Amino acid sequence: MKIEFEHIQAAHCENGVTVSLLKNIGVQKITEPLVFGIGSGLFFTYIPLLKVNKGPAFAFRTMPGLIFKRTCRALGITVRRRRFHRKDKAQAYLEDCLDAGHAVGCQVGVYYLPYFPKEYRFHFNAHNLIVYGKDEGRYLVSDPIMEYPTSLSDYELERVRFARGVLSPRGQLYYPVAGKPITDELIRKGIRKGITRNIRDMLHIPGPIAGISGIRYTGRRIKKWRDSLGLKKAGLYLAQLVRMQEEIGTGGGGFRYIYAAFLQEAYAYCPDDVLMQISMSFTRSGDLWRTAAVQAAGIYKGRLGNQADFNQMGDYLLEIADLEKQSFTALSKIKWKI
Amino acid sequence: MKKEEVPQDLGSLGKVTKEVCYATDDTGKYTTELSQGWDVKAGALDVAWQDIAERVAAAKAKVLRQEASPLLYFMELKLMDVGVLAGYTGFWKWQVRRHLHPAVFSKLPERKLRRYAAVFEVSISDINSLNVHEDRV
Numbered sequence: 001m002k003i004e005f006e007h008i009q010a011a012h013c014e015n016g017v018t019v020s021l022l023k024n025i026g027v028q029k030i031t032e033p034l035v036f037g038i039g040s041g042l043f044f045t046y047i048p049l050l051k052v053n054k055g056p057a058f059a060f061r062t063m064p065g066l067i068f069k070r071t072c073r074a075l076g077i078t079v080r081r082r083r084f085h086r087k088d089k090a091q092a093y094l095e096d097c098l099d100a101g102h103a104v105g106c107q108v109g110v111y112y113l114p115y116f117p118k119e120y121r122f123h124f125n126a127h128n129l130i131v132y133g134k135d136e137g138r139y140l141v142s143d144p145i146m147e148y149p150t151s152l153s154d155y156e157l158e159r160v161r162f163a164r165g166v167l168s169p170r171g172q173l174y175y176p177v178a179g180k181p182i183t184d185e186l187i188r189k190g191i192r193k194g195i196t197r198n199i200r201d202m203l204h205i206p207g208p209i210a211g212i213s214g215i216r217y218t219g220r221r222i223k224k225w226r227d228s229l230g231l232k233k234a235g236l237y238l239a240q241l242v243r244m245q246e247e248i249g250t251g252g253g254g255f256r257y258i259y260a261a262f263l264q265e266a267y268a269y270c271p272d273d274v275l276m277q278i279s280m281s282f283t284r285s286g287d288l289w290r291t292a293a294v295q296a297a298g299i300y301k302g303r304l305g306n307q308a309d310f311n312q313m314g315d316y317l318l319e320i321a322d323l324e325k326q327s328f329t330a331l332s333k334i335k336w337k338i
Numbered sequence: 339m340k341k342e343e344v345p346q347d348l349g350s351l352g353k354v355t356k357e358v359c360y361a362t363d364d365t366g367k368y369t370t371e372l373s374q375g376w377d378v379k380a381g382a383l384d385v386a387w388q389d390i391a392e393r394v395a396a397a398k399a400k401v402l403r404q405e406a407s408p409l410l411y412f413m414e415l416k417l418m419d420v421g422v423l424a425g426y427t428g429f430w431k432w433q434v435r436r437h438l439h440p441a442v443f444s445k446l447p448e449r450k451l452r453r454y455a456a457v458f459e460v461s462i463s464d465i466n467s468l469n470v471h472e473d474r475v
Contacts, residue, residue: 011358011370033360033368053386053417054393111417119350119383123422146355147372164425165418239385246379257339257360261368283362287339290378297378300385 002133003103007142007149011254012061015041016144017105017128018068024103024132025178027075029187037262038074038187038194039067042255043201045210046218053122055240058218060255062201064126064167068105068174070197074190075182081174087158090171094131097175103132103142107172109163115143115150125167131157184269191266192336199332202324212325219317226310234310235300242293242300253293256286274334281327285320292316341371349375350383390417398468407443408465409434412458415470426457 005024010016015032018039022030036042043062050057061067072079084090097104109125110116133140138151152160161171202211209217218241225234246253263279295313298304341361351357352374359373397414400406413423424431429450437443437450451462460469 009358011360054389115354117350117354119387121417123417123419145357148355165422168425236385236389239382242378242382243386246376246382254359257368261360264368279368280366283339290339293378297381301381 002135002140003098003101005103005130005132005140005142008144009147010144011258012036012041013128013144014064014067015039015258017130018071020130020142020144021068021103021105021176022071022075022077025077025176027077027182029182029184030071030075031265033258033262033265034187034191035067035071036255036258037198037266038190039070040194040198040201041067042198042259043211044214044218046214046221047209048221053240055237058241058244060245064107064128070194071190072176074193075186077179078177079174080177081172083169084171087162087171090161090173091154091158094173095134097173098131098133102175103130104173104175105130106157106161107169108160109165109169110160111163112156112159114152114156115146123163123165125163125165125169131173188269191269195266195331195334199328202328203332212321212328215317215321215324219314219321221314222317223311223314226305226307231305235302238296238313239300242296245289246293253286253289256282256289260286270336272334274330278327278330281323281330285323285327288316288320288323292320341369344371344373345376345378346374347377347380349377349380351375390414401440401468404440407438407440408468409438409443409454411468412454412460412465416458423457427453429453 003024006020008016008020008023010019010032012032015035018035019030019032022035039062041061043059045059047057069079082093084093094104094106105128107125108127108129109123110127111121111123113121113127129141129143131139131141132149135151138153139157140149141152141157142149161169161173163169205211205213208214222238225237229237260279260282263275263282267275267279292313295304295309295316299309299313339359339361341363344359344361356372356374358370360368361371363369394411394414397406397411401408401411409423413419418426420431420434423429424434427434429437437446437454448462451465455462455465458465464470
């Protein structure tokens, strides 16, 4: 069994899966930036008490799964989603879906994903890929991170679908069901909803750890890291920040660029000059995140290490916070004509 | 970021696949560009792996001093924490924590050891001798 399926490479796995699955059911207008924007993907949070790989936990995007869910809801597309207790049932259900002609998205862990380079295999369970057929006993897999489609054996796929640990996927699979045709009107409404929700997430979540205040909080904490953690551990923490920020699947600086691209595409649907201006300001904040990453690299590679360098690092984040606050405030002032 | 500025420093991922980056063209319009990797990212990943190597070495020393059971060594080696190991073996977390004590571990029956061995992809005798097959890690 093999479904006609076009592999699409994307900057982020969940965006990619969403775009591919939607295109597969005939939603041709959708693009990665649109999915990211309508799904309100941009976010920031720093949870000091939660540890990932013995380092602090940062996130630059919303909870895994939300981008897909929100985009489909905005476009009025029904989503079928299932988790399993039993591995054999999970496989049987997958094969039924393929027989019925549905390409399905699967949540998987990356630790046992054989085509990933060893350096990238951590116990991270919120990766997404698409299974679109079976050929000679191997599942045909379209992983949006990869340039080309790949394949997995029964055992390999079962192993990654039933990865254990935080956010364990429990065989979760999901696919959209083709429904009403997608009109420009729907997309326009989705864009408005996506932007409004993103403004709420970044500006109005109470408490110091989420959104703009989270960035500011992180900036202030970083300035203290040298004294409170020592140079070595502070370096580790910063390396963790950069990995969460720039690595595949998370991409913080990259996310700012995608959001800027989204605002440009949004302009085509809702011509308001503010969108274009703010798109440029997100490009700047993406650039700033990258500058901050270079500064952090100086510290964890041992080239920099003075308190002044940590202050500089913290100041970059404070600057980003100010810039993004301005951007979202400007977006919140848009007079929508929908 | 302009299209020409997308970094092209060949990293470990770049050898397997290039990644998509969003960048602007001459007119300021967004488009995608493939990147082979970025030194800053590669550096962060190196730091993480160095830290893991140090933790594995520390765990080994601890096991050899009889301060922890061999499970600790294999856990660090496989980048697992108690939660992940409990998930894969089917033990409760408190059981795994208990098995980390050398005295408790030495009395474990073979059927329990077999569950650990299967997850670590080694034989039971390898667990006790801290023997690792590098090719299978």
